[in-house]
Amino acid sequence: MPWKLLLRNVLGHRLRSALTVLSVAVAVFLICVLHAVTSGLARTLDASAANRLLVQSAVSLYVDLPLSYQQKMAAVPGIEAICKWQWFGGRYEQDKGGFFAQFGIDADTFLRSYPEMSIAAGRYEDFAGQRTACIVGQQLADKYGWRVGQTVPITGTIFTRTDGRPWEFTVQAIYQSRSPSFDEQQMFFHYDYLHESLQQGGAVGPDGVGVYMLRLGPGTDPLAVQQAVDAMFENGPQRVQTTTEAEFNRQFITMLGDVPALLRMVGGAVLFAIFFAVLNTMIMAGRERTRDLGVLKALGFTDATAAGLLVGEALLLCGLGAALGGLLGLAIERPMQAVTAAFLPGFGFDGSTLLLGAGIALAVGVISGLVPGLRAARLTTVQALREVG
Amino acid sequence: MAAAIAIHSVTKTYHRGGESLRVLDDLELQMEAGTFYALMGPSGSGKTTLLNLVGGLDHADAGRVVVGDTDLTSLDGSELARWRAAHVGFVFQGFNLLPVLTARENVELPLLLAPLSKAQRREQAERALALVGLGDRMDHKPRELSGGQEQRVAIARAIATDPQVILADEPTGDLDRTTADAVLDLLQRLNRELNKTILMVTHDPQAAGFADQVIHLDKGKLGRIDRNERPAGARRV
Numbered sequence: 340m341p342w343k344l345l346l347r348n349v350l351g352h353r354l355r356s357a358l359t360v361l362s363v364a365v366a367v368f369l370i371c372v373l374h375a376v377t378s379g380l381a382r383t384l385d386a387s388a389a390n391r392l393l394v395q396s397a398v399s400l401y402v403d404l405p406l407s408y409q410q411k412m413a414a415v416p417g418i419e420a421i422c423k424w425q426w427f428g429g430r431y432e433q434d435k436g437g438f439f440a441q442f443g444i445d446a447d448t449f450l451r452s453y454p455e456m457s458i459a460a461g462r463y464e465d466f467a468g469q470r471t472a473c474i475v476g477q478q479l480a481d482k483y484g485w486r487v488g489q490t491v492p493i494t495g496t497i498f499t500r501t502d503g504r505p506w507e508f509t510v511q512a513i514y515q516s517r518s519p520s521f522d523e524q525q526m527f528f529h530y531d532y533l534h535e536s537l538q539q540g541g542a543v544g545p546d547g548v549g550v551y552m553l554r555l556g557p558g559t560d561p562l563a564v565q566q567a568v569d570a571m572f573e574n575g576p577q578r579v580q581t582t583t584e585a586e587f588n589r590q591f592i593t594m595l596g597d598v599p600a601l602l603r604m605v606g607g608a609v610l611f612a613i614f615f616a617v618l619n620t621m622i623m624a625g626r627e628r629t630r631d632l633g634v635l636k637a638l639g640f641t642d643a644t645a646a647g648l649l650v651g652e653a654l655l656l657c658g659l660g661a662a663l664g665g666l667l668g669l670a671i672e673r674p675m676q677a678v679t680a681a682f683l684p685g686f687g688f689d690g691s692t693l694l695l696g697a698g699i700a701l702a703v704g705v706i707s708g709l710v711p712g713l714r715a716a717r718l719t720t721v722q723a724l725r726e727v728g
Numbered sequence: 729m730a731a732a733i734a735i736h737s738v739t740k741t742y743h744r745g746g747e748s749l750r751v752l753d754d755l756e757l758q759m760e761a762g763t764f765y766a767l768m769g770p771s772g773s774g775k776t777t778l779l780n781l782v783g784g785l786d787h788a789d790a791g792r793v794v795v796g797d798t799d800l801t802s803l804d805g806s807e808l809a810r811w812r813a814a815h816v817g818f819v820f821q822g823f824n825l826l827p828v829l830t831a832r833e834n835v836e837l838p839l840l841l842a843p844l845s846k847a848q849r850r851e852q853a854e855r856a857l858a859l860v861g862l863g864d865r866m867d868h869k870p871r872e873l874s875g876g877q878e879q880r881v882a883i884a885r886a887i888a889t890d891p892q893v894i895l896a897d898e899p900t901g902d903l904d905r906t907t908a909d910a911v912l913d914l915l916q917r918l919n920r921e922l923n924k925t926i927l928m929v930t931h932d933p934q935a936a937g938f939a940d941q942v943i944h945l946d947k948g949k950l951g952r953i954d955r956n957e958r959p960a961g962a963r964r965v
């Protein structure tokens with residue numbers, strides 16, 4: 340195999356080779372990022388706890404459940420703790436375009452039910468002991484520069500105060516999370532504070548519960564609890580749907596449509612485009628080298644060598660592109676994680692992402708090299724030299 | 729002397745769109761080893777076709793082509809490739825050097841197919857380039873050379889593996905008179921000093937004058953064969 344010739348052929352068309360390498364790099368980068376998103380979704384679901392169930396209205400996540408359900412569910416055997424989650428949907432005054440989630444929760448069962456949380460600053464007890472306190476994720480605190488003791492104004496959109504002023508929550512603790520299914524960009528405050536404000540006329544809004552989290556005791560069969568809870572409210576007033584945390588997260592993600600399928604489609608389109616770009620380059624290269632290939636055969640080089648020169652060239656271009664795209668992906672992994680933490684805590688490259696990039700480079704390289712390569716193999720010296728005149 | 733090249737009742741017909749063209753018609757021809765032949769004839773008379781058969785680049789429809797002690801008609805494609813690598817050197821009208829390689833690398837190319845070390849390849853390529861008078865142009869790319877120099881590199885490439893037979897298809901067709909004479913002189917030296925058998929297609933009578941014998945081909949049939957005098961050194965430029 341005349342390796343030097345292969346290399347010189349690539350270097351002989353510096354601009355075209357560079358552009359091809361760059362477009363492969365961009366494509367591999369894009370496909371790797373898309374894959375990191377879909378596998379991030381999968382990781383988020385995988386990390387969901389098996390011992391937590393979520394109870395929501397059978398109608399929709401947007402319909403509240405009665406507060407009285409908590410008492411009734413507590414009687415179901417195997418449930419160790421119940422924690423309410425109420426979506427607050429508020430807007431932070433200083434926030435420009437950004438968004439983070441706030442929830443009203445039960446402070447006494449919250450921390451115990453989410454062992455993936457740990458307190459990084461302040462004290463959970465201080466949060467639990469103060470009616471208007473809140474606990475926020477580390478990334479959220481970093482993003483806005485919040486410190487323990489600081490008061491954060493949040494304007495309600497679902498729950499508005501009758502005095503027309505924003506709600507004020509005092510940061511008493513900052514948490515970190517060990518699990519990709521529980522992100523560090525959330526704010527939690529006391530459900531009771533919200534409930535009392537609504538009862539006493541300090542605020543207006545729906546007075547119910549969005550979701551009940553049920554933490555199961557060790558050895559409890561989640562299916563039995565699921566069926567028992569669903570059966571309990573079979574005849575109203577509100578029918579419920581009890582799901583595992585993984586199933587709940589999956590439904591939440593697919594509320595936006597089938598994201599993984601969409602991403603796969605985009606990735607497929609990118610792959611298609613890059614395949615034709617490389618194929619075009621290689622067909623051009625094959626045409627230009629018709630005479631060279633004919634001469635090589637006259638000198639005694641085999642048909643396989645003629646084809647190999649073109650396949651090797653395509654592989655070299657694709658390999659360089661894939662390496663570049665992969666490195667680019669690795670370089671943006673951390674900044675991307677910071678951006679996507681709130682909605683996609685599992686985002687990240689892993690072995691399978693890089694393997695995918697390498698596989699694409701290999702496949703595109705081999706096929707786009709073989710198309711002109713097979714022509715090169717069939718070409719005879721006599722044809723080659725007559726064709727060019 | 730033994731026949732270096734033997735053509736036995738060779739026929740070659742091209743078919744194109746229903747029409748068939750008999751380019752070589754029951755051709756019978758013997759060439760001796762160590763002789764410089766010129767092959768002349770009008771355009772389209774089958775000269776290139778004959779050269780391609782002798783070089784193992786194409787198959788005859790009928791008859792036998794024997795070069796040295798090898799019957800080319802009995803070899804398949806890859807056997808022919810292997811045979812070409814060791815036994816024959818080609819020189820084309822358009823030089824056909826690979827533009828991305830230097831003169832030395834072009835000459836080394838056929839040596840990649842021989843069982844040689846890197847150092848041996850280099851040494852042999854340099855010797856061939858020195859022989860054609862381009863010892864000082866080895867690292868030049870083809871476009872940095874003149875036409876005559878390019879053709880001399882191509883000749884160095886043809887003799888790099890030390891084949892017995894050199895086939896040249898109008899090697900001076902693209903060169904001016906002076907340059908052409910230098911190239912012809914070089915071919916003549918390869919014949920006289922290294923005893924190569926040379927078959928050179930040309931339609932230039934002056935070029936044919938450098939050969940020992942001139943074979944005339946017309947419409948696929950053998951015409952007369954002229955023998956040139958060989959006054960030693962008379963043709964030196």
Ligand SMILES: Nc1ncnc2c1ncn2[C@@H]1O[C@H](COP(=O)(O)OP(=O)(O)O)[C@@H](O)[C@H]1O
Pocket residue numbers: 742743744749751769770771772773774775776777778
């Ligand atoms: N592959 C081919 N298909 C059809 N006709 C061909 C082919 N190759 C050569 N010919 C024809 O055969 C004839 C002889 O060609 P060639 O051997 O190149 O002649 P010369 O070299 O003497 O000019 C020409 O008429 C040419 O057009």
Ligand SMILES: [Mg+2]
Pocket residue numbers: 775776777
């Ligand atoms: Mg011709």
